[in-house]
Amino acid sequence: MKIEPLSISGIWMCTPQVHPDDRGAFLEWFRGDRLEEATGRRFQVAQANHSVSQRGVVRGVHFADVPPGQAKYVYCPDGAVIDVIVDLRVGSPTFGASEAVLLDDTNRRGLFIAEGLGHAFCSLRDDTSLSYLVSTVYRPASEHAVNPFDPALALPWNDHVDTPIASPRDLEAPTFAEAERDGLLPNFADCVDL
Numbered sequence: 001m002k003i004e005p006l007s008i009s010g011i012w013m014c015t016p017q018v019h020p021d022d023r024g025a026f027l028e029w030f031r032g033d034r035l036e037e038a039t040g041r042r043f044q045v046a047q048a049n050h051s052v053s054q055r056g057v058v059r060g061v062h063f064a065d066v067p068p069g070q071a072k073y074v075y076c077p078d079g080a081v082i083d084v085i086v087d088l089r090v091g092s093p094t095f096g097a098s099e100a101v102l103l104d105d106t107n108r109r110g111l112f113i114a115e116g117l118g119h120a121f122c123s124l125r126d127d128t129s130l131s132y133l134v135s136t137v138y139r140p141a142s143e144h145a146v147n148p149f150d151p152a153l154a155l156p157w158n159d160h161v162d163t164p165i166a167s168p169r170d171l172e173a174p175t176f177a178e179a180e181r182d183g184l185l186p187n188f189a190d191c192v193d194l
Helices: 030-039 176-180 188-193
Strands: 001-007 011-015 020-022 025-026 045-051 058-064 071-080 078-089 098-103 110-111 117-123 128-134 143-145
Touching: 011 030, 025 058, 030 117, 058 078, 071 078, 071 098, 078 110, 078 128, 098 110
Parallel strands: none
Antiparallel strands: 001 011, 011 110, 020 025, 045 128, 058 117, 058 143, 071 110, 071 128, 078 098, 078 117
16 A cells, blocks of 8 residues: 655545456555554544445535544545545644545545544545544534635535535535634644644
8 A cells, every 4th residue: 555645734645556356356445554654643443434425415624623633534435526635723834725636436545634634525426435434433512514615715616516515514614714713623733742
């Protein structure tokens, strides 16, 4: 597995070696030892999640309070998504920047996303599955969202689908500026300390 950092600190692209044959293919989509070697940190899985989305569904931008925070490893076993990570960490050199990556059942890549970063995706095909390994269990009171359609973030949904679909929770989430003003966003130094 090849693991390399992306332009925003705290995000690593994980590209597995796929072994195809006439029966199909085999791959290791997650390797904790290799991830630890590449990132310098141990990723302990506390919960596994799986979503299935129709084409055009946007989920996110979601993040958790830091501490405790929630690191994620995301993988698309079936279908395709544009996966977007937003740097929500106040004081980060890339505060407000985003990174968009295609994850699909062809490239078989995964992403490791550190605490304090916002995560969102848009499904590009019907019945797309996304699997998540996360470092902490779901705690509703510690979970937050930023509106994925905030023009200040300029996320690339309309580059990929004509009519994005989102949940009421995500549509009613505060803008990036409102979340910062209200003190909802994590602090970069706290994230680094984790």
